[in-house]
Amino acid sequence: xxxxxxxxxxxxxxxxxxxxxxxxxxxxxxxxxxxxxxxxxxxxxxxxxxxxxxxxxxxxxxxxxxxxxxxxxxxxxxxxxxxxxxxxxxxxxxxxxxxxxxxxxxxxxxxxxxxxxxxxxxxxxxxxxxxxxxxxxxxxxxxxxxxxxxxxxxxxxxxxxxxxxxxxxxxxxxxxxxxxxxxxxxxxxxxxxxxxxxxxxxxxxxxxxxxxxxxxxxxxxxxxxxxxxxxxxxxxxxxxxxxxxx
Amino acid sequence: xxxxxxxxxxxxxxxxxxxxxxxxxxxxxxxxxxxxxxxxxxxxxxxxxxxxxxxxxxxxxxxxxxxxxxxxxxxxxxxxxxxxxxxxxxxxxxxxxxxxxxxxxxxxxxxxxxxxxxxxxxxxxxxxxxxxxxxxxxxxxxxxxxxxxxxxxxxxxxxxxxxxxxxxxxxxxxxxxxxxxxxxxxxxxxxxxxxxxx
Numbered sequence: 507x508x509x510x511x512x513x514x515x516x517x518x519x520x521x522x523x524x525x526x527x528x529x530x531x532x533x534x535x536x537x538x539x540x541x542x543x544x545x546x547x548x549x550x551x552x553x554x555x556x557x558x559x560x561x562x563x564x565x566x567x568x569x570x571x572x573x574x575x576x577x578x579x580x581x582x583x584x585x586x587x588x589x590x591x592x593x594x595x596x597x598x599x600x601x602x603x604x605x606x607x608x609x610x611x612x613x614x615x616x617x618x619x620x621x622x623x624x625x626x627x628x629x630x631x632x633x634x635x636x637x638x639x640x641x642x643x644x645x646x647x648x649x650x651x652x653x654x655x656x657x658x659x660x661x662x663x664x665x666x667x668x669x670x671x672x673x674x675x676x677x678x679x680x681x682x683x684x685x686x687x688x689x690x691x692x693x694x695x696x697x698x699x700x701x702x703x704x705x706x707x708x709x710x711x712x713x714x715x716x717x718x719x720x721x722x723x724x725x726x727x728x729x730x731x732x733x734x735x736x737x738x739x740x741x742x743x744x745x746x747x748x749x750x751x752x
Numbered sequence: 753x754x755x756x757x758x759x760x761x762x763x764x765x766x767x768x769x770x771x772x773x774x775x776x777x778x779x780x781x782x783x784x785x786x787x788x789x790x791x792x793x794x795x796x797x798x799x800x801x802x803x804x805x806x807x808x809x810x811x812x813x814x815x816x817x818x819x820x821x822x823x824x825x826x827x828x829x830x831x832x833x834x835x836x837x838x839x840x841x842x843x844x845x846x847x848x849x850x851x852x853x854x855x856x857x858x859x860x861x862x863x864x865x866x867x868x869x870x871x872x873x874x875x876x877x878x879x880x881x882x883x884x885x886x887x888x889x890x891x892x893x894x895x896x897x898x899x900x901x902x903x904x905x906x907x908x909x910x911x912x913x914x915x916x917x918x919x920x921x922x923x924x925x926x927x928x929x930x931x932x933x934x935x936x937x938x939x940x941x942x943x944x945x946x947x948x949x950x
Binding site: 516520556557558559561562563564565566567590594598599600603604605606611612613614615722725726729730732733739740742743744746 | 754755756757758759760761762763764773775781782783784785786787788789831832865866895930933934947948949950
């Protein structure tokens with residue numbers, strides 16, 4: 507397995523909510539202004555800390571969905587039922603609110619600009635969030651396979667259509683709907699399977715890196731399928747969003 | 753100076769057993785870096801290798817015939833979830849090292865699939881660590897590290913290497929997979945040693 511160091515920046519920094527954007531009924535993007543933020547590597551996350559008036563603190567990790575840039579970043583948060591932090595960020599936070607972050611964090615599930623290999627990105631549900639940063643920053647051939655239950659569960663729908671049409675490096679986006687497909691969709695709802703993967707993936711002998719992110723069951727299934735259709739396990743990087751009560 | 757987040761109340765729980773910055777979950781989330789290796793029990797083998805290259809090995813039948821413990825422990829993942837009262841069955845590392853002659857101070861755990869993690873030897877002895885092969889009374893599922901994983905509950909759970917293949921005893925410390933990818937070398941949740949610079 508390859509190794510990579512991650513740069514520091516581990517003090518808590520104040521962040522101000524600059525804007526919020528609803529992505530679905532239960533997910534929202536928060537645009538955060540952070541003085542002195544120097545950017546990130548697509549795929550990385552930040553720790554977020556919320557402090558109540560009496561000093562009680564809660565911490566969670568959230569993936570960065572924006573392309574790297576200075577002084578500003580975006581995190582996209584899916585509200586977890588009965589969660590402590592995510593419902594606040596999705597339903598309560600407003601522009602002008604303050605919170606703290608530290609990061610960027612993570613040195614494995616990252617697509618470095620210096621890596622020339624084509625990337626196959628496969629996301630399930632809110633697992634698309636770190637992949638969205640990779641899509642937005644893509645400078646090398648990139649294909650995204652995005653599985654959601656229905657169109658209304660899909661994050662970044664408009665931005666993905668734009669990325670597909672206008673990026674400097676075209677990003678090919680394929681949606682898979684497992685329960686409800688859009689009106690007029692050419693295929694019935696179906697789970698992601700070997701056929702779809704083989705159609706979207708590059709040929710097995712290509713030197714491709716795959717990034718798979720989503721709920722555990724999804725990631726397990728997809729990573730197994732990739733190995734089955736001939737991908738080198740060493741070139742499959744995974745990140746899993748379990749139901750963690752966040 | 754504290755940064756107060758408007759409108760945030762938080763949810764207090766009885767959390768004296770919760771290390772700093774952690775929250776409690778009743779699920780068993782999964783964290784790993786790549787595909788789950790599948791290892792057949794007929795090809796499975798566990799090895800202890802000393803600093804002089806001496807190997808002790810156990811087949812699955814030999815390993816599961818060793819005296820086993822049934823620890824119930826709290827586990828803490830660096831991604832901030834903690835799970836209380838998890839029940840395991842496994843062989844104490846003390847048992848595996850009982851007949852091993854070594855001057856080593858460090859251990860690198862090696863997994864099927866290539867994962868590694870490093871731990872000081874004294875952090876694995878005296879009933880602090882097991883090679884576990886059952887969880888909640890059932891064989892340990894591959895997704896959670898089966899056939900057998902290291903279980904070191906007093907450290908962040910990435911130190912509890914899944915799909916364990918070998919314990920390499922060393923005179924010097926050799927950082928493992930996450931330890932060279934920005935995570936802390938020691939990983940003590942009570943000292944909140946998450947990342948390199950913590």
